[in-house]
Amino acid sequence: MSFKLKATIAAIAVTFSLGAGAQGKDPIKVGLSGPYTGGSSPMGISMRDAIRLAVSEINAAGGVLGRPLQLVERDDEAKNELGAQITQELIHKEKIVAGLGVINTGVILASSRYYQEAKIPLITPGPTGSVVTKQFMPPEFTENYIFRVSLPDSIQAEMIAQEAVDNRKFKKLAILADSSNYGQLGREDMTKALEKRNVKPVTVEKFNVKDVDMTPQLLRAKSAGAEAVLTYGVGPELAQIANGMARLGWKVPIIGSHTLSMPNFIETAGANAEGAVFPQTFVNDGTPKRTKFIDTYKKTYNVPRIPGQGWAAPGYDTVYLLAAAIKQAGSTDGAKIREALENLNTKVEGLLMTYDRPFTKDNHELFKDSSKAVMATIRNGEVVKVSGK
């Protein structure tokens, strides 16, 4: 409760500072939607708070085109139909010039059509489904309005397979995936990545969201002789897996998708979460810019650590990318912002990297391969880079 209260106060403070910076000029309205309640909320709230930080920084420095940015925030509760609804509200009622946010693949697939039709660009730091940016690709569509800075599942699966098979030389692998779209599409990607290395998983197990006992799945994996468990699921169930393994006294590495960095996994699994390995696009490597961001975040929202830094940092960067595009376009017209995003001629200093022409007309993915991402692990409850690489 107290964290929520503080976050609310901080939010009000940010809103006020926005108002103060308005200087009578018309603000530029930017939509921001994501899951702020429900199981995905740790990701959504971290993203939202980081985006608020970036916006207040930009406004303190004079805004964009001499106008302040103004966030119009909506909670999509990770529900597809609600996401579609609020997207229409943002575009047609609030008249936003661009959209940021969205965490869940299902939600963005349900809402991106409205951005596309209204010619309003959306830069998303969250969803990982491989099709997210491919729905409106040329040549079928002349323009695509969906941009992404998160790591697609196909690349994550590739990195997981690389870690398990190439680096650790495991031959017997068990896949545990939840029965949601996210888990099952991820399982497909992972099986493909393993196939490329001539490895067939010794067992592929499924579990439901909200399952409280993973014993049968884990016993099957154990008796199949698995040397590691590859996971595709979300926080609470991943924690049940880690806790279930500890219960069976079965100690093999857990390697999985970036959801292993979710705070509800780290907190619920406690000591059993230590050593899980997963891809990340942002870890604190001690560089001044990253350290400063983490410190400012912790101070502003009065938290001991960023709940989901793997969603906060990319979210923060999307604001700077959008600001650079609006500046280059010299206008808040959606089509012109899209064009500018596809041909960014200034380098943007971000948290993930220095953005040098991140997007082109044909490629709206920031991550084309795994070279800019790293494998991370959990040490003392913190997400850190896997050492030695």
Add this chain to the structure above:
Amino acid sequence: MEIFLQILFSGCAIGMIYAVIAFGYQLTFATSGTLNFGQGEALALGALMGLSIVGHVPYWAMIPFALVFGALYGIVVERIGVRPAMKVKSEGWIMATIALGIIMKNVAENIWGKEDVKFPSPVPEIPMQAFGVNILPMELLVIGGALAMMLAIEVFNRKSIYGKAVVATASDAGAAGLMGVNTGQVITFSYALSCATAAFAGILIAPLTLAGAGMGGSLGLKAFAVAIIGGLTSGIGAIVGGLLLGVSETATGYYISTGYKDVPGLVLLLLVLAIKPAGLFGKTAIKKV
């Protein structure tokens, strides 16, 4: 062999959870012929309430608070949802208890948030070894606590005068009323007891699962299936039904496929409904015309 034992034990642990919730369904059905379909929500509320209290007092001292809270909740359900419907002899209590459950779930979401949170375990979380099987101390506590709870209620019903009023109302409400038993009060009492067992089940299992407003949904449903399989009038039925469902789930998950984990339990439910609708241990009611 070890794996078989491990499956058996895991199945029994989860089965006892089902059994204790199913027992709560039976308590109210026996006295009034009605059920609280919000039993899963009562369980979640009990767990969340316990979580709030456990920050201030030790786990064991929190149990009476959770029981009292559960009992009060049961009284509210009976007064608002069940009694008005029973007065006019309608089946309105079905929708009313479901509605109350949904309302309480929303209230809980607003108070405690929609996140599932970790419930501190009162016993060490390090597994013990016995016969090659890994057992969490908390699982033993769940099994022991559930059995103790059911035993306590049975003893109360058989030995105390109040318990005898409950049994009398259960066997013939009309005659009990003529003998001077306040059957209305007995029904209220059975709801209080039923929701108190649910709250107790909530704080028992929360250290194993997680505590959250949505934690009772699927558990309540499965326990209902258990109550039907075992029979709505038999305490032994709840235990046997719970163990059957629990073990069949884990065993199917291991020996066939985890994708079909929930199937055999539901097939069993359909079979029981087709062959012995009163449940494996239920008394077949003879309807006199």
